[in-house]
Amino acid sequence: MKLIASLKRAFWKRYNHYALFRKLRPRIMTMILSLVLPVSLTCMAVSVISVMQGRELIQMSSQSAFELYMDQVAMRCVYEHADLRSDFPGLLADELPGMARTVDGFKGSFYLSRDGRETWLVQTGGSMTPLPDDFEKLSQGAHTFFWRNDNLPLQALAVFSYDLSLASLPAPFWIGMALSLLSVLLCPLLYKRLKLDILEPMAVLDTALEGVKSDRTYRIPPQPERHSDEFLHLFDAFNSMAQEIQVSYEKDVKMLETEMDNLRLQVNPHMLLNSYNMIYALAESKNFPVIQDYTLCLVDYFRYVLRRGQNLVSVRQELEFVENFIHIQRIRFPGRFSYVYQADEDAMGAQIPPLLIENFVENAVKYALDPTKPIEIVVSVRKEADDAGKDKLHIAITDTGSGIRPEVLEKLKAREPYIDEAGHKHIGIYNCFRRIELFYGEEGDIHFSSGQNQGTQIYLIVPYMQAEEEKEARA
Numbered sequence: 001m002k003l004i005a006s007l008k009r010a011f012w013k014r015y016n017h018y019a020l021f022r023k024l025r026p027r028i029m030t031m032i033l034s035l036v037l038p039v040s041l042t043c044m045a046v047s048v049i050s051v052m053q054g055r056e057l058i059q060m061s062s063q064s065a066f067e068l069y070m071d072q073v074a075m076r077c078v079y080e081h082a083d084l085r086s087d088f089p090g091l092l093a094d095e096l097p098g099m100a101r102t103v104d105g106f107k108g109s110f111y112l113s114r115d116g117r118e119t120w121l122v123q124t125g126g127s128m129t130p131l132p133d134d135f136e137k138l139s140q141g142a143h144t145f146f147w148r149n150d151n152l153p154l155q156a157l158a159v160f161s162y163d164l165s166l167a168s169l170p171a172p173f174w175i176g177m178a179l180s181l182l183s184v185l186l187c188p189l190l191y192k193r194l195k196l197d198i199l200e201p202m203a204v205l206d207t208a209l210e211g212v213k214s215d216r217t218y219r220i221p222p223q224p225e226r227h228s229d230e231f232l233h234l235f236d237a238f239n240s241m242a243q244e245i246q247v248s249y250e251k252d253v254k255m256l257e258t259e260m261d262n263l264r265l266q267v268n269p270h271m272l273l274n275s276y277n278m279i280y281a282l283a284e285s286k287n288f289p290v291i292q293d294y295t296l297c298l299v300d301y302f303r304y305v306l307r308r309g310q311n312l313v314s315v316r317q318e319l320e321f322v323e324n325f326i327h328i329q330r331i332r333f334p335g336r337f338s339y340v341y342q343a344d345e346d347a348m349g350a351q352i353p354p355l356l357i358e359n360f361v362e363n364a365v366k367y368a369l370d371p372t373k374p375i376e377i378v379v380s381v382r383k384e385a386d387d388a389g390k391d392k393l394h395i396a397i398t399d400t401g402s403g404i405r406p407e408v409l410e411k412l413k414a415r416e417p418y419i420d421e422a423g424h425k426h427i428g429i430y431n432c433f434r435r436i437e438l439f440y441g442e443e444g445d446i447h448f449s450s451g452q453n454q455g456t457q458i459y460l461i462v463p464y465m466q467a468e469e470e471k472e473a474r475a
Contacts, residue, residue, distance in 0.1 A: 044180045063145050069099050070147040070156045077152060097126040108160040111138060114153045201231035208238055216246045278332055297328045312351040315343060315381055322358050329365050336369055341379035350393050351465040353435045359428050360397040360458050368401020368456060375401040383464055391464035398457045404450040412448050
């Protein structure tokens with residue numbers, strides 16, 4: 001037994017038949033149950049009906065042949081004026097060997113009787129042996145052929161242990177019936193195998209579909225290898241898809257939270273109050289052209305901040321918004337800073353998250369202004385290929401202001417929100433970290449360099465993604 005098991009393992013392993021068998025197994029089972037079983041049942045039904053219809057005909061023809069033979073024997077006895085009462089059974093010794101041999105050829109027995117009670121067994125050589133069996137009881141068997149002559153005191157009986165109609169059936173019929181019966185008998189085993197290969201995995205998959213609706217963390221637990229490879233692969237694919245859906249959902253939630261934080265940062269009470277105060281101060285000085293200019297800049301500012309349905313913007317749009325923001329701040333803080341930007345033409349069509357550059361420029365205006373001297377804010381955007389040949393977008397925002405305090409810089413490098421002494425949480429740049437991570441994953445990077453009274457340098461490196469309209473324009 002161990003040798004056979006070793007040979008089987010070697011066969012499967014060497015020729016890789018096991019994997020092919022596992023792949024074909026559900027198809028074979030389905031084919032047998034859906035095709036072979038109906039054909040087998042049909043063949044069996046047709047065969048049984050044919051046998052039942054032919055049985056009566058064979059029975060009648062065999063009975064007729066038996067009676068015809070015995071009628072000839074009776075005619076010879078009458079013709080020869082034989083006295084069966086005094087000269088029995090020797091008188092029939094030459095008349096019955098043919099029938100005896102025929103009956104014996106079909107594994108039967110040939111009997112004679114004069115009065116219906118005594119029984120004589122006819123041998124193939126013609127001799128007859130008296131038996132104690134009751135002739136009438138023998139004639140009541142299931143597979144018998146009976147003959148009686150009213151003119152002679154003689155009765156004949158051929159007894160068989162089976163139906164002669166079955167003996168005439170050819171061997172292919174029995175082979176076909178055996179195979180059909182075997183396929184029917186194997187159906188419970190085939191159904192059990194098909195249940196393991198298809199029905200149970202379908203139930204597992206249905207449960208998983210219901211489970212993931214109510215719980216996004218639901219996963220199909222490890223399944224035994226008795227299931228088919230196709231469903232095992234489908235289970236893995238389902239778990240991967242569920243994981244992607246969960247990650248995408250969590251990403252969308254984080255994106256929404258980040259956008260809401262950005263919205264709160266950009267549209268805050270201080271911004272609105274400062275704008276109203278600025279307009280009021282300009283109105284007191286009756287500087288109407290500046291009021292008009294300032295109001296139009298605020299309209300563009302809030303239109304950009306409150307836009308909907310646009311997850312990404314082009315660098316061109318972002319820089320135009322930054323320039324509009326700078327114009328507002330120049331009205332508020334005249335002569336306190338200068339702003340310049342430089343961007344490659346190829347980089348202007350790249351897509352980036354909105355407010356990505358503006359957040360850093362706003363921080364420079366908010367925290368880097370020096371009351372003793374004007375500062376300079378410079379934005380640079382360029383497209384450059386990395387070592388792997390992938391296009392990257394390099395964004396640099398630098399200023400010549402007072403720099404970032406060490407404790408704040410430490411938090412920024414750790415990508416954590418900074419909480420000041422009053423307990424106020426500063427999340428502007430932290431939101432930029434989150435948005436870069438959400439949009440670009442590990443492909444996005446950001447670096448800080450700063451020192452007291454040495455200005456601040458911020459470098460962003462993100463994948464280059466070109467806007468569709470820019471692609472069409474270039475095409």
